[in-house]
Amino acid sequence: MVDIAFGxxxxxxxxxxxxxxxxxxxxxxxxxxxxxxxVVFLAMLASGFHAAETRNAGGFxxxxxxxxxxxxxxxxxxxxxxxxxxxxxxAALPSLIETVNxxxxxxxxxxxxxxxxxxLATRGLARWPLLTPVIRRLLDxxxxxPEVVIALILIYILGGGPIPAMVAIAIxxxxxxxxxxxxxxxxxxxxxxEGLASVGATWGQRMWLGILPQVAPNWFSYALLRFEIxxxxxxxxxxxxxxxxxxxxxxxxxxxxGRYDSVVAIFLVLFATIVLIDQLSDRxxxxxxxxxxx
Amino acid sequence: MLLQVRNVTRLFGTxxxxxxxxxxxxxxxxxxxxxxxxxxxxxxxRMMNRLTDATGGEIAFEGRNxxxxxxxxxxxxxxxxxxxxxxxNLVPRMDVASNVLHGILNRRSTLSTMFSFWPDDDVLKALAxxxxxxxxxxxxxxxxxxxxxxQQRVAIARALMQDPKVILxxxxxxxxxxxxxxxxxxxxxxxxxxxxxLVIANLHTLDTARRYCDRVIGMRDGxxxxxxxPEQLTTGVARDIYGADASFSENATSTSIEALPSDADxxxxxxxxx
Numbered sequence: 278m279v280d281i282a283f284g285x286x287x288x289x290x291x292x293x294x295x296x297x298x299x300x301x302x303x304x305x306x307x308x309x310x311x312x313x314x315x316v317v318f319l320a321m322l323a324s325g326f327h328a329a330e331t332r333n334a335g336g337f338x339x340x341x342x343x344x345x346x347x348x349x350x351x352x353x354x355x356x357x358x359x360x361x362x363x364x365x366x367x368a369a370l371p372s373l374i375e376t377v378n379x380x381x382x383x384x385x386x387x388x389x390x391x392x393x394x395x396x397l398a399t400r401g402l403a404r405w406p407l408l409t410p411v412i413r414r415l416l417d418x419x420x421x422x423p424e425v426v427i428a429l430i431l432i433y434i435l436g437g438g439p440i441p442a443m444v445a446i447a448i449x450x451x452x453x454x455x456x457x458x459x460x461x462x463x464x465x466x467x468x469x470x471e472g473l474a475s476v477g478a479t480w481g482q483r484m485w486l487g488i489l490p491q492v493a494p495n496w497f498s499y500a501l502l503r504f505e506i507x508x509x510x511x512x513x514x515x516x517x518x519x520x521x522x523x524x525x526x527x528x529x530x531x532x533x534x535g536r537y538d539s540v541v542a543i544f545l546v547l548f549a550t551i552v553l554i555d556q557l558s559d560r561x562x563x564x565x566x567x568x569x570x571x
Numbered sequence: 572m573l574l575q576v577r578n579v580t581r582l583f584g585t586x587x588x589x590x591x592x593x594x595x596x597x598x599x600x601x602x603x604x605x606x607x608x609x610x611x612x613x614x615x616x617r618m619m620n621r622l623t624d625a626t627g628g629e630i631a632f633e634g635r636n637x638x639x640x641x642x643x644x645x646x647x648x649x650x651x652x653x654x655x656x657x658x659x660n661l662v663p664r665m666d667v668a669s670n671v672l673h674g675i676l677n678r679r680s681t682l683s684t685m686f687s688f689w690p691d692d693d694v695l696k697a698l699a700x701x702x703x704x705x706x707x708x709x710x711x712x713x714x715x716x717x718x719x720x721x722q723q724r725v726a727i728a729r730a731l732m733q734d735p736k737v738i739l740x741x742x743x744x745x746x747x748x749x750x751x752x753x754x755x756x757x758x759x760x761x762x763x764x765x766x767x768x769l770v771i772a773n774l775h776t777l778d779t780a781r782r783y784c785d786r787v788i789g790m791r792d793g794x795x796x797x798x799x800x801p802e803q804l805t806t807g808v809a810r811d812i813y814g815a816d817a818s819f820s821e822n823a824t825s826t827s828i829e830a831l832p833s834d835a836d837x838x839x840x841x842x843x844x845x
Binding site: 482 | 622645654656658659660662663664665674676677679684685796833
């Protein structure tokens, strides 16, 4: 019996005079392994850092001292011209609205497309089960390509403006939301769907009545989160010529000294907008989750 | 001939859940199917409603084979062949009246469904059905807020809204307490008696089958092993259907309220209270 309990190979038996010695030895061994792994990890990190430093044009450590040069220059100039800030912030408002509009429209279109594609890509719900892997790969591709790349291609074709940005963000949103929506729908209860199938309902009716009421709070919460992300994405796309507040920011920064007050003004309104949207959607999502739990 | 079932088989992998069964129903009646879990009762009803595809065979209803229907024809058949489930299968977040109206989805377009547009006549008909089943006052409540017995009656109301030729009931009372079980079974029987619709019900208790059915079919391991009147369903026959030995007693698991108090129980209670 004892042989079986301690394993087939005859090894050292626990010493009855020092109970727990085996356990202590094991803890020490584990600690040693942990320490060794940490040392190896730190060595690799240091050597990697060294490699990156030598390939850098300037050098990280020597450049570190200049890190605050640009912000200091911008802030100092903006401070001397602080009287201009309210007017400049007001002037940035139209392009801010354009940026938020791009985000809103692309979120709406992306979420609608994602709803349909996610249901088609969910096992157990799909209208054409054989197409499920195809639609999944399509969603993968849509979110694998960065928004900036799609936007740049579209700007070459269509010219600058909000439309390329909108299309680019909508495509990325479809891919990202389709995956999340499909995961939510996968966990939905299928009993209502079966009940609706038994009365002869079409696929659309089954999804609309059987699945959507179940997944709506979760989907809406994801969509709000995506809207926040899309406001940021839409501002960044302005840098590549897609209009909105990002474009204004790029122009002001390229100008260099003399226009730094408007750089600060644009940053301020952008920051305020993102905080506002974040707060609003946080509150909305909280209510959705709490409502679902009731 | 109303219903002809011919050599119907369903394989799951290599195992036959329903193994080459055949029977006829000449005219409308209340047919009960009994048998232990896994005997193939549910699979048969699901094949008849076309929720599960059959591997082989033929089910002819009024002379038309319904196992080969596809697409819109299949859905049209489903709308004539209502199904009641053990777990009710209602839409929990929608109100009771909407759930009843889902019975006519086959006649409604997807677009009008999306805007929940229902003709006034149909809404009034749904409310009348709820009234007939004694749950009219629940019409505006969410289905999930109702008790199990009430939810099953909503499911029956949805079935009636379909105005079906057949009502299939898959263990309709298996998740209900004895009181609600009796209400639901009385309702199903009343529907058969008043509307002359064919009802086929899977039942898990023998006393229910004896009390409500005109005809009882016993299934074991996917085959029909008994087909007769409730009077012919003796304890010996029941042992064969369930594959049980002499220790099998119906009263042990009976859900009938009358079957519960026995002299021995009362005697035991008296001794414990003394």
